[in-house]
Amino acid sequence: MENEAAWKVAYWAFAWALLAAAAVSGSLGWRAIRQEKLERHARLMNQAVILIVLFLVSYPIKLALLGREDLGTWSEAARVMLRSHEAAVAVMLIAGGLARWLARRFGKAGRNLADASMSDRSRHRRLGRAALVMSFVGLGTAAAVLVGMILRLP
Numbered sequence: 306m307e308n309e310a311a312w313k314v315a316y317w318a319f320a321w322a323l324l325a326a327a328a329v330s331g332s333l334g335w336r337a338i339r340q341e342k343l344e345r346h347a348r349l350m351n352q353a354v355i356l357i358v359l360f361l362v363s364y365p366i367k368l369a370l371l372g373r374e375d376l377g378t379w380s381e382a383a384r385v386m387l388r389s390h391e392a393a394v395a396v397m398l399i400a401g402g403l404a405r406w407l408a409r410r411f412g413k414a415g416r417n418l419a420d421a422s423m424s425d426r427s428r429h430r431r432l433g434r435a436a437l438v439m440s441f442v443g444l445g446t447a448a449a450v451l452v453g454m455i456l457r458l459p
């Protein structure tokens with residue numbers, strides 16, 4: 306159905322905008338911690354997490370209303386791009402989720418930071434950086450997937 310394909314593209318454009326907003330928020334959060342603005346860092350990173358959660362809530366709704374994509378009509382290259390995108394997002398979710406989970410030990414807006422272990426701090430830093438890098442890989446690959454979907458519109 307022509308209309309359904311257009312709605313799917315509209316949904317993925319919305320999902321891309323959410324991921325872009327999360328990546329911008331994460332980048333500003335990274336800049337904030339480099340400037341030692343701890344409270345601002347925590348706020349911006351929590352905002353990025355909320356944007357990603359919004360996507361995770363919207364996706365099952367999309368599946369229920371519009372179903373899955375018909376990959377049978379996609380080229381091999383488009384399918385490889387989709388798989389790369391899914392892998393980048395999976396790494397982002399795992400690394401970002403663990404970074405956020407470790408941050409709970411730093412207390413609200415980092416008030417208990419002095420009590421946190423150096424290994425938790427360094428793990429948080431490395432996982433957080435990985436999540437940020439993968440959010441941009443996810444964004445770039447998502448843009449390629451989206452352009453492919455638009456070009457395949459009937």
Ligand code: HEM
Binds near residue numbers: 413414429
């Ligand atoms: C998913 C959410 C989060 C991500 C992705 C994230 C990411 C990062 C990144 C990339 C760094 C390293 C900056 C650098 O040195 O290059 C960092 C450091 C830090 N973050 Fe987060 N962060 C998150 C949430 C939080 C929260 C909620 C807090 C609570 C206050 C927090 C506290 C800190 C602290 C204290 C550091 C400095 C660590 C140190 O060097 O001791 N972060 N974070």
